[in-house]
Amino acid sequence: MTMSRQGVQPTEVIDRAAKLRFRWNGKRFSGFEGDTIASALAASGEQIFSRSMKYHRPRGILTADYWDPNLMVQVGDDPNVRAGHRLLESGMDVRSQNAWPSLNRDIKAANSLFGRFLTAGFYYKTFMRPQWLWPTYERVLATFAPGGKIDLDTPHAYHDKRYTHPDVVVAGAGPAGIEAALAASGEGASVLLVSHEHAVGGHLRYSSDAADQAALAELRAALDASDVEVLTDSTVTGRYEDNWLGIVQRNHPIAVERLIKARAKTLVAAPGLIERPYVFEGNDRPGVITSGAARRLANLWGVKPGERAVVFSANADGDAAAADLERVGTEIAAVIDGRTGGRISSTSGSSRAVDAVVADGASIDADLLVVAAGWTAPTSLLNMAGDRPVYDPAAARFFPSDPPSNVLATGGLAGDADLDGLRQHGAATGRLAAARAAAVRHRLQSRTARALPVDGDEPAWAPDERVPLGRDPHPELYRADTHGMVDMSEDISSKDLVAAAHEGYDSVELAKRYTTATMGPSQGKLETVNTVAAIAEARGETISQVGTTVWRPPYAPLTLGALAGRMFEPVRVSPIHPWHEANNVSIIQAGQWLRPDHYGDPAAEVRNVRENVGLIDVTPLGKLDLRGPDVPKLLSLLYVNKWMKLGVGRVRYGMMCAEDGVVLDDGVTGRLGEDHYMMSTTSSGAGGVWEWVENWLQTERPDWQVHVTPVTTAYASINVAGPKSRELMSRVCEGVDLDAEAFPYMTVREATVAGVAGCFMWRIGFTGELSFELHVPAGHGLHVWEALMDSGSDLGVGPFGLEAQRIMRLEKGHFIVGQDTDGLTLGPSTGLGSLIKLDKDDFAGKPELAWAADRSLPMVVAIQPDDPDVVPEEAAQIVRGDTNEILGRITSSRYSPTLNRSICLGQVEPDLAAGGTKVTVLLESGERIGATVIDHHAHFDPAGERLRG
Amino acid sequence: MLLVPCPNCGPRNSTDLRYGGESHARPDPNTASPAEWRAYLYLRDNPAGWLRENWYCASGCRRWFSIERNTATNEFRDPPLPGDKRGGAA
Structure with a gap:
């Protein structure tokens, strides 16, 4: 087979004035604008494009389009590029994949000598035993893995996403698809037409028939004059519930790939048909191509696919291929007519090229065999919509069965007709799609209570x-009287499949997974x-009896980059963030928030708070503004403790449990006025507690008068902590008596700061220090922070971050929900069981907490390692002696700069919870250390004199 | 992706809402036996067919509502009601 470029063809898509230079395996090549990588290489006489996956057999062009399994190449740092589809660009560095040391001399081709051993399940059977050799097997086999090379240094490329809500999406831009788009648009529908190919037209593009070309020009002109949005080089990859479609756009001007999420009111599936290869001995030898490949090469790119061809034709496309080949100068040695019983048996030649074709018992010298054996209906989008297509043996392909009525098939997927018939069916489908889309549109709009009213009744379902x-x-042509390759991507032969069936893998879904065919x-x-x-x-059965595999998304591959798209996750910062950034902050991400972790030395920050005064930005703290006469009842229902008698200006700590008694959140709530409360939640629990409150109010107690407003970001929150905090506050505060008697611990005041x-x-x-937690209207947060810093410079005021706060709360033994508790920690396990008031009529989780009161539970306890310099890792296990019996774990651990020793919180079995109990902690290193449970949570100031000060 | 008919906001992508699970009556916490309470917490009918379930319009109007959905076909049956029974424990 010698391919070469011929004279200008009327249908060609190349610009012969625009020469593009590129490299193929390091050598210089050239092609024209409009060439694919494969057509440019074919025009230059290249025959071998890849080595097959298992046997490393030389492979040439098969279909010359996106689906060609033999044309996977590496372009620069981009692996697994489909050379049958990707357009040639100037300067491309194209390399073959899966060949070593080179495409022409591949040492692993020795595999093919052992081919008869590499049958289905070969790897499973051969590399099972001994098990200790698995890592070695893996390492060796990995070098045989197919595919391109990933360059870990490749910079991140830009990917994009788009959301769109067209009335009608037409998947496929052949004549039926274009007519459907035009007709739907003509009915007033907004239409998105998606073409998998680089240009619309479907099979008309590579037809040399004058009437086909005239129709193509007419359809393109009509599209240009219409309002239809056309996407080329794009594929509808998936159809999900309610016509939610994924579309990958590969030719976006900026993004490498763009994922379009479209909510179509109706979907028209018009993907056309895929030409099916034929199975016979030597069917994967370079020089055996489909009729579509022959016609694309000749008519789109002016490439003569071979010198002397045998054409096996079972349909009109095969006949047309023979005519097209003659026109570009290929001698037709024979046309074997599959409709009248003509049969191909095998090809012969070297592993690299065909030199003869055995057909109807005779050997015919030829360097090219063109096969037109039939069609596969790509029913993918119908399958994804729930349809189970049925096989028609008379037409030798699958047809739609009963897709949902908002998914309509047209074109070759739906049946056969001449061009006019296909166009008429397409147009009728487009009109139907538009009519049904109008009904869906009316329904969507009329069901939206706050939308503009829509006129009239909902249109009837057309x-x-x-x-x-x-x-x-x-004719049903699948396999000749010889065996050959069924799956060229995976090197699976019909023999392998027969063997798998005889081994018992005789359902198609099992055989697929066992052999990896498809x-x-x-x-x-x-x-x-x-x-x-x-x-x-x-199995001795028919195709209908065996059934087929289910086509699942994606229909065409898309990159992970396209799925990831741009980063849409919002990042939240407090109004004080600019100050932190200007002051040597080290940032930590906490949920969506960027928060100060420390400002250089957390231990120094701790000492400054213990000795002087420090400020921490706690803006992410969850805050809910609660108003109404029934707020105390709500608080009593959600917290385990009592709330009916909280006085105005008072603050109380509360613990929330879920209905299963597990700790959900905690925080303080204060009564600001007669019917006005503010609830604070943990920072991470802010969103969840809000939903929790709404759920109880809306579904269980809808009669209660409570209004909930989340005000987390309406206030900037600053905790001013340390023995000198009162002095600092007195310098900036107006209208409040800060004296310890007038403004004692656990109270709240409104103030001007x-x-x-x-x-x-x-x-x-x-x-654990004397402290004032300020909630400042957010717009003034930075101002108040700076005022505090300025006013307290002589007091040694300084910022402290989350790390210092975590150390200090651990010194005080305050647990953190989710850190020191987990999804099984019941309320009493926190050590705050006395908060739980079972004499209340009702509260969330009450029955479980009542039953738990009689049981001994794992407990959160404070633990101190015997060696004060050893800080066990968080999550280190507490074990029994020298055994591996797990009795608990360390949940928080730090070195305390106040006490100069390591301190921990942990969860332990009930019998280890008493103060003074000696426990063994198993460190990550394997070392075991002794530690002692202490009899209260606070490592520091257990009496709490400092914070009451 | 499923379109969920919020009574206020209209049909919205299901990712705009929080699924609240099967509607499930909360037993009287003062008289429920452990078996009754745990059935409320953990046991669901999970039918293949019509099911009344709760949704929270988290990215929209913030209303809890309950509606019947056919779990076999994903068809919704009007009308949506205000959430009247809580879903499972959080």
Whole structure:
């Protein structure tokens, strides 16, 4: 087979004035604008494009399009590029994959000598034993793995996403698809037409028939004049519930790939048909191509596919291929007519080229065999919509069965007709799609209570009155009287499938997984029906009886980058963030928030709070504004403790449990006015507690008068902590008596701070020091922070971050929900069981907590390692002696700069919870250390004198 | 992706809402036996067919509502009601 470029063809898509230079395996080549990588190489006489996956056999062009399994190449740092589809660009560095040391001399081709041993399940059977050799097997086999090379240094490329809500999406831009788009648009529908190819037109593009070309020009002109949005080089990859579609756009001007998420009111599936290869001995020898490949090469790119051809034709496309080949100068040695019983048996020649074709018992010298053996209906989108297509032996392909009425098939997928018939069916489908889309649109709009009113009644669901397409008879041609390759991507032969069936893997889904047939890069587009046919033959049954595999998304591959798209996750920062950034902050990400972790030295920050005064930005703390006469009842229902008698200006700590008694959240809630409360939640629990509150109010107690407003980000929150905090506050506060008697621990006051009115000030703190928690209207947060810093410079005021706060709360033994508790920690396990008031009429989790009160439970306890310099890792296990019996774990651990020793919180079995109990902690290193449970949670100031000060 | 008919916001992508699970009456916490309470916490009918379930319009109007959905076909049956029974424990 010698391919070469011929004279100008009227249908060609190349610009012969625009020469593009590129490299193929390091050598210089050139092609024209409009060439694919494969057509440019073919025009230059290249025959071998890859080595097959298992046997490393030389492989040439098969289909010359996106689905060609033999044309996977590496382009620069981009692996697994489909050279049959990707357009040539100037300067491309194209390399072959899966060949070593080179495409022409591949040492692993020795595999083919052992080919008869590499049958189905070979790897499973051969590399099972001994098990200790698995890592070695893996290492060696990995070097045989197919595919391109991933460059870990490749910079991140830009990917994009788009959301769109067209009335009608038409998947496939052949004549039927274009007519459907035009007709739907003509009815007033917004239409998105998606073409898998680089240009619309479908099979008309590579037809040399004058009437086909005239129709193509007419359709393109009509599209240009219409409002239809056309996407080329794009594929509808999936159809999900309610016509939610994934579309990958590969030719976006900026993004490498763009994922379009479209909510279509109706979907028209018009993907056309995929030409099916034929199975016979030597069918994977370079020089055996499909009729579509022959016609694309000749008509789109002016490439003569070979010197002397045998054409095996079972349909009109095969006949047209023979005519096209003659026109570009290929001698037709024979046309074997598959409709009248003509049969191909094998090819012969070297592993690299065909030199003869055995047909009808005679050997014919030829360097090219063109095969037109039939069609596969790509029913993928119908399958994803729930349809189970049925096989028609008379037409030798699958047809739609009963897709949902908002998914309509047209074109070759739906049946056969001449060009006018296909166009008429397409147009009728487009009109039906538009009518049904109008009904869906009306329904969506009228069901939206706050949308603009829509006129009139919902249009009736339009009946399907299309004249159905016919079904052309076609011989069932799957395998000749010889065996050959079924799946070229995975090197699976019909023999392998028969063997698998005889081994018991005789259902098509089992055989597929056992042999990996249809599981390679072409994902069944070319080989599914041949696989089914081989299984059917082995079982002595028909294709209808065997059934087929289910086509699942994605229909065409898309990159992980396209799925990831751009980063849409919002990042939240407090109004004080600019100050942190200007002051040597080290940031930690906590949920969506970026928070100060420390400002250089957390231990120094701890000492400054213990000795002087420090400020921490706690803006992410969850805050809910609660108003109404029934707030105390709500609090009593959600917290385990009592709330009915909380006085105005008072603050109380509360613990929330879920209905299963597990600790859900904790925080303080204060009464700001007669019917006005503010609830604080943990930072991470802010969103969840809000939903929890809404759920109880809306579904269980809808009669209660409570209004909930989340105000987390409406206030900037600052905790001012340390023995000098009162002095600092007195310099900036107006209108509040800060004296310990007048404003004691666990109370709240409204105040003007640094000139900002409407601030709330709580006498609470997580650090164990005298502290004031300020909630400042967010717009003034930075101002108040700076005022505090300025006013307290002589007091040694400084910022402290989350790490210092975590150390200080651990010194005080305050647990953190989710850190020291887990999804099984019941309320009493926190050590705060006395908060739980079972005499209340009702509260969330009450029955479980009542039953738990009689049981001994694992407990959260404070633990101190005997060696004060050893800080066990968080999650280190507490074990029994020298055994591995797990009795608990360390949940928090730090070195305390206040006590100069390591301190921990942990969860332990009930019998280890008493103060003074000696426990053994198993470190990650394997070392075991002794530690002692202490009899209260606070390592520091257990009496709490400092914070009450 | 499923379109869920919020009574206020209209049909919305299911990712705009939080699924609240099967509607499930909360037993009287003062009289429920452990078996009754744990059935409320953990046991669901999970039918293949019509099911009344709760949704929370988390990215929209923040209303809990309950609606019948056919779990076999994903068809919704009007009308949506205000959430009247809580879903499972959080």
